[in-house]
Amino acid sequence: MSLDRRSGCPINLSLEVFGDRWSLIILRDMIFGGRRHFRELLNGSMEGIASNILADRLKRLMELGMLTKADDPSHKQKAIYSLTEMAITLVPILAHLGAWGRVWLPTSDELSIRAELLEKGGPPMWEKFMGELRHEHLGTPLDTPSGPSVRATLRAAYEAVVASKTLSAGPTT
Amino acid sequence: MSLDRRSGCPINLSLEVFGDRWSLIILRDMIFGGRRHFRELLNGSMEGIASNILADRLKRLMELGMLTKADDPSHKQKAIYSLTEMAITLVPILAHLGAWGRVWLPTSDELSIRAELLEKGGPPMWEKFMGELRHEHLGTPLDTPSGPSVRATLRAAYEAVVASKTLSAGPTT
DNA sequence: TGCAACTGATTTCAAAATGCAATCAGTATG
DNA sequence: CATACTGATTGCATTTTGAAATCAGTTGCA
Numbered sequence: 001m002s003l004d005r006r007s008g009c010p011i012n013l014s015l016e017v018f019g020d021r022w023s024l025i026i027l028r029d030m031i032f033g034g035r036r037h038f039r040e041l042l043n044g045s046m047e048g049i050a051s052n053i054l055a056d057r058l059k060r061l062m063e064l065g066m067l068t069k070a071d072d073p074s075h076k077q078k079a080i081y082s083l084t085e086m087a088i089t090l091v092p093i094l095a096h097l098g099a100w101g102r103v104w105l106p107t108s109d110e111l112s113i114r115a116e117l118l119e120k121g122g123p124p125m126w127e128k129f130m131g132e133l134r135h136e137h138l139g140t141p142l143d144t145p146s147g148p149s150v151r152a153t154l155r156a157a158y159e160a161v162v163a164s165k166t167l168s169a170g171p172t173t
Numbered sequence: 174m175s176l177d178r179r180s181g182c183p184i185n186l187s188l189e190v191f192g193d194r195w196s197l198i199i200l201r202d203m204i205f206g207g208r209r210h211f212r213e214l215l216n217g218s219m220e221g222i223a224s225n226i227l228a229d230r231l232k233r234l235m236e237l238g239m240l241t242k243a244d245d246p247s248h249k250q251k252a253i254y255s256l257t258e259m260a261i262t263l264v265p266i267l268a269h270l271g272a273w274g275r276v277w278l279p280t281s282d283e284l285s286i287r288a289e290l291l292e293k294g295g296p297p298m299w300e301k302f303m304g305e306l307r308h309e310h311l312g313t314p315l316d317t318p319s320g321p322s323v324r325a326t327l328r329a330a331y332e333a334v335v336a337s338k339t340l341s342a343g344p345t346t
Numbered sequence: 347t348g349c350a351a352c353t354g355a356t357t358t359c360a361a362a363a364t365g366c367a368a369t370c371a372g373t374a375t376g
Numbered sequence: 377c378a379t380a381c382t383g384a385t386t387g388c389a390t391t392t393t394g395a396a397a398t399c400a401g402t403t404g405c406a
Contacts, residue, residue: 006220008281010274010288011201011267017278019194021364028184038383047179050365055384065277077373077382086277093273094184096266101183104238104259105190108181115183194393211354223394228355250353250402 017064022049022057027066027087028094031133032114034151036080037072061087082137091126091133095119110161114154125150190237195222195230200239200260201267204306205287207324209253210245234260255310264299264306268292283334287327298323 006012018024025047029035035044042054058081061067066087072078098115101107107115118125129150134140148156179185191197198220202208208217215227231254234240239260245251271288274280280288291298302323307313321329 005279007284008279009201009219009284010271010278010280012198012220012274013278013280014270014274015194015197017274019192019197021188021192024188024192025185028182039381042383046182047185050367051384052366052386053364058383072382075373075382077371077384079383089273089276093266093269096269097187098183100262100266101185101187101190103262105183105186106178106181107183107186111180111182212352215354223396224355225357226394231354245353248353248402250355250400252354 017066022053023061024094024097025049026054026057026061027083027090030067030081030083031087031091031094032151032154034136036082037078038081041081083133085134085138088130088133088137091130092123095126110158110165113157113161117154117157121150190239193230195226196234197263197267197270198222199227199230199234200256200263203240203254203256204260204264204267205324205327207309209255210251211254214254256306258307258311261303261306261310264303265296268299283331283338286330286334290327290330294323 004016006016018027025045026041026049029041029045033040033044035041038054038058041058042049042051045054058067058069062069064086066084068082068084070080070082072080095115095118098112099119102112102115102119118129128144128146131140131143132149132151135142177189179189191200198218199214199222202214202218206213206217208214211227211231214231215222215224218227231240231242235242237259239257241255241257243253243255245253268288268291271285272292275285275288275292291302301317301319304313304316305322305324308315
């Protein structure tokens with residue numbers, strides 16, 4: 001899990017940054033799930049990451065300049081992890097990745113609705129989302145605060161699908 | 174290197190397909206380098222893939238439906254690997270990945286010129302490229318054969334940078 | 347015919363990464 | 377003062393990786 005610099009090819013270097021099974025999962029949970037703390041990432045991860053792997057990847061992502069860490073005033077041992085601009089600009093890649101996976105892989109309905117929405121929203125929606133992430137993580141002022149946040153929109157869509165599934169296949173008593 | 178199905182999330186499933194250090198490198202060499210044979214991929218890879226890893230990944234990519242294999246008429250032991258539509262639609266992802274890496278990672282000039290061109294070309298260029306790949310790998314007719322192929326354009330740009338570097342820093346005798 | 351080079355792999359084995367469970371010391375809470 | 381929570385770390389078994397050597401069959405050439 002170190003940076004080999006096998007070649008100066010952009011695709012290769014990108015792979016060396018997040019060409020493993022966990023780094024992008026962590027960034028996904030921070031970006032789409034809004035998670036900022038170790039425990040949130042540990043327990044909230046759908047895929048069940050182990051604590052040693054999480055600690056290792058957080059450290060590595062910090063060394064790579066994708067994350068920063070700050071003290072949480074509410075608890076002396078609590079740390080808040082923030083995305084850097086480098087990580088925030090992954091949004092279009094994650095959007096494409098989700099769109100591709102939705103088409104070609106056996107994704108579940110409730111989880112793919114967000115990818116679908118993000119794909120349909122296109123670059124304008126990605127830009128809006130990145131603006132919101134910059135606001136949350138870097139303190140940048142929100143340029144055009146129009147309507148509900150992208151994350152809220154995505155979550156609402158997710159919950160709507162879950163609700164409709166519960167209705168159609170739920171308890172009949 | 175098997176498909177765990179840790180969750181039905183599109184991003185997670187995509188990661189399970191090419192969230193390793195070699196699968197995307199192989200696909201990159203096939204897509205941008207036009208490589209179709211085992212030896213071409215083995216010796217042509219800038220990153221120096223080992224033959225057992227290459228054999229394993231080719232097999233895995235076939236099982237996943239990203240590649241197909243056919244006999245080469247010129248040699249009874251020779252095989253030709255072809256991209257499937259599933260793999261061809263990775264072009265936009267590779268383009269984004271290259272663009273991101275070019276901005277944030279220490280890429281070399283001659284290798285990043287292709288990523289830059291592909292980024293500037295945008296979706297129209299990607300579509301043209303995918304059309305050409307479909308023609309090469311799936312036998313689909315070329316819809317609008319306008320000008321030189323995308324691959325040739327990218328290669329020409331690469332060679333131009335290499336040449337200019339040789340000029341400015343080359344031998345003075 | 348003989349022999350070297352080439353074909354797509356496979357074998358072997360050491361090193362590294364992974365994953366799970368238990369554990370850690372410091373901090374807040376009741 | 378006991379209990380739960382904070383971000384980790386440790387130990388250890390399993391899995392994956394990677395490099396070199398090797399494989400059997402095929403081809404080209406002398």
